[in-house]
Amino acid sequence: MTAARVVRTQVVVVGAGPVGLLLAGELRQGGARTVVLETLPRPTTESRASTLHARTMELLHDRGLLEPAGPLPHTLTGHFGGLPLDFTVASPYAGLWTLPQARTARLLEERALALGADLRRGHEVVRLAVTAGQVEVEASGPGGPLRVRAEYVVGCDGEQSTVRRLAGITRTGTPATRELLRADVTGVEVPDRRFQRLERGLAVAARRPDGSTRIMLHEFGATPSAGAVRFPAFAAAWLRVTGEDIADGVPVWVNSFRDASFLADRYRAGRVLLAGDAAHQHLPIGGQALNLGLQDAANLGWKLASTVAGRTPATLLDSYHEERHAVGRRVVHNIAAQAELLLGRAEVDPVRTVLGDLLTHPDARRHLAQMVSGLDIRYGPDDGSPALLGSRLPPAALPARSATALREGRGLLLLAGLGEAERAALRRTAAAWSGRVDIVEGTAVPELPGALLVRPDGHVAWLHGGVEPLETALRRWFGTPAGSAPAGAGRLAGRSVLVTHADRGPGRAIAELLAAQGALVAAHCGKDGGTADALLSSIEGRGGRAVVLRADLTDEGAVDRFLDDLADLLELRTGSAELDVLVATFPPTARGVPLPVVRRAALLMRRGGLVVAVSGSDGNGMPGRVRRCAASLAPLGVTVNAVLTEPGEETDGQVAAAVALLACDEAHAFTGVLRVAGSRARERGALR
Structure with missing residues (x-):
């Protein structure tokens, strides 16, 4: 038997999809040694998810990831459960943006590797051992068994997550009862249609720029298939629902999505964390699954990097579960509602009619558009604090010359509209966190306080004029500053x-x-x-x-x-x-x-x-x-x-x-x- 090779690092990321790759890049940017284990021997060419929402686009912009992607097609019109929805929102990235998942993964992989992540493809995780001091992940691979010892492991390995199973993290939800079939097909001529509800099911078709046609289909009354969907069965179902014969087409790929709905009970169990589909499973309507996972990675990456570097206590990681579990629960609920609207038979038509009327009202439309786009996410308790606290930094708050202020993954203290004495006092306080928090000077912005502390993920952590002192917020999110400990408290530092x-x-x-x-x-x-x-x-x-x-x-x-x-x-x-x-x-x-x-x-x-x-x-x-x-x-x-x-x-x-x-x-x-x-x-x- 071949002896297992042993690799030591600080964080093991399991799964090299977009979520795992974004997380790896965030960890490396924060200085954490990172190994990524991926089962597939080479990147997949399938682009299951191609829609990016406004909040995700803002996060990618903050890290400089949109520039290499080049111009992206986008539209302001999307849907909620198949009902048309205008996605005009208060963001420079309003609407729905198209970036094929395979290309998204390639951009994120290039960044992670450039920052020094160790990506090992063809390695399937088979064992996970967790102690109070470390994790050991064992994987089978082309060179024989591999054991990776680290401080933390993050499962970004999909709905059937091996990490979640081996860690014993339970899920709550409902199993699948319905199925949505999807395929990219060449050599067919079918009319484009958008969520066409027919007597026997739901049909969607759209010609893509590469000449293929993306087809989605749900047949009323059909139970989820037992195994992988084959194209002949797909074509037969399409014929039954639409009367159109596509059997002579050539499938690029075929898959199916089911309406199972699960949420991990914990996103963190000690040294094991979950992100992306490993933490939440739902019908991928409107691209929310990919966007939700990428936002998980953006929330977790800087916190975990800071923890393993010793800058902040491990309790900071509890905020990852507290913040993202609540967001995941909300998305799972809105997807369940959309699944009923989209896949239900004629009995849901009255509800669709009423909701369609509601969406003509600006407030109702804006509420749903911001929810799906991720722009209304607010971290922290609902205790009467100002709405801006815990929300994402409005793009207009940053001076134009500082549009790339969050690119390096550090925090940000934005000073605008204060007197020089107040600015100087805040600068002195924040100076102790130099290297973790950058200071940006700007001019007053209407309806915003004179100073804001912003986390590396772009969410506001402190407001000038609030109850909490700036130093308290800095310590909570960025740890104890170097050289500021009480006399004698650092006498054993580094030992x-x-x-x-x-x-x-x-x-x-x-x-x-x-x-x-x-x-x-x-x-x-x-x-x-x-x-x-x-x-x-x-x-x-x-x-x-x-x-x-x-x-x-x-x-x-x-x-x-x-x-x-x-x-x-x-x-x-x-x-x-x-x-x-x-x-x-x-x-x-x-x-x-x-x-x-x-x-x-x-x-x-x-x-x-x-x-x-x-x-x-x-x-x-x-x-x-x-x-x-x-x-x-x-x-x-x-x-x-x-x-x-x-x-x-x-x-x-x-x-x-x-x-x-x-x-x-x-x-x-x-x-x-x-x-x-x-x-x-x-x-x-x-x-x-």
Whole structure:
């Protein structure tokens, strides 16, 4: 059996359709190392979806992706459930724009590859293993098995998502009862028709620029086909519905879409995320499926890149589910309504008549056009906040000279219409986020506040004159700025620390304090997943960085596996498998320093590493054990110290403070034992 190749990265994207490729580009633009796995050995030539809506066009414009696409045909007339709908909306990209899906994917692939994404075609995912610290995705491919280890995996692998299934993410919805057949056919002459409702079904036909005719068909009363649709069956159904014979035509491709309607219960399950059709399934009416998926990628990409870079806590990813799940639910509902209007028999005709009348009223027409176009999306609670907060930035708000301000995927502070003193104060506040947020000066725009903070996906995150200070919004969306932490809080920045038994007693306090002081903490925990998850949530919720590993350290075999996993995690997060500090905490019943665990872990440590052993005060012979441990590790350049403590929550903070002191570079100057009792800590005896 061929040994599996192992690749380490930060994010694995499964699926190289337009959604996965846009996401890969967004991740690379944000600095995240990214591997894309795709089952197909080469790009598909099918263009199942070719319609882009106004909001998607705005997002592609923001990233400079429309220029290479060149001029695109578009129309202002679309439909809602087969009823004509005018898509005149307040956007420079009003209407419906035509870009074949295969071409969209090619443009997005070129961008992702140019930015450094690692695209591997012909690799089918067969296994997914998730721990608190990493994911491992195994795929079969032309070179044999491939294992990709990363911090996160995103399933962009379609309605039958393997990632969703392997992660155990459930869906809620209804199975298919009806089917819409579709094909591109050459060599036929049939009249163009737009949602023609006939006695036996629905017929659509349109001659395309390449000379083929796109035909869509639903036969009333027909049940979904058991397998792939073949052209002879398609032609026979077309004949029954329209009376036209197209059997001599040559199919370019044939497929079918069903009216199944499902929404993933979670878009995020820890280190697993879903986007595009993997998260939502519905009848692809009016191109909403592709547009919804691309907007998922635009929302997720910058958040995930910022998280793996350590700029923002992992809790930021929760906003992806909160924001996009609500949008997905709304789209699934409007598609279900359209499916009834489009595929229903004569009994839906009265509803179609009433809705058709409503669409002659400007407000009703505008409401549906903005909903389908994605322009009315607003992120955040409906708590009476100004309508602009959470909405997309109106295109008119940006000065013409700054039309490309969002191209690099950074945030934007737009200053317009304020006095110089106010502008200067806001500039000073935002300066701490330089490199994450750009500042653009403009002139006052009617009906807009004098200053706006805009997220990389173009949605407004803060308004001047609102309740929330600018600094609060900057911290929420862009993390803690470099150099702005409280005094001493960054003393361990850039260091990697392993804390054993971090899920209880002083171990938890130590892990939390060292993470708060800037260290990347690898927290060893027992089998209680809830306790481990709570620790990780606590650290990341305060802006710290941590990974969690579970193992029984009394089992020598488990210790070896644990340290292998630790090395993998360190390499994922830091690019190096080396450890700076080991904090070995042990239950009160443990006596002294368990040398085998410490010695094995020390092999991962850099020269100049530090070991701090923490044990109950009844640790018999602790000074002698520390002396022996220090002597054995001295050739490796590793310094050993110890802390003795009385068990109890009242001393946990003091123990953590003592460990933080001994974890600093200055601790190389001595080796000793500290005793912590209540609020006092005194040196127990120098060994040097």
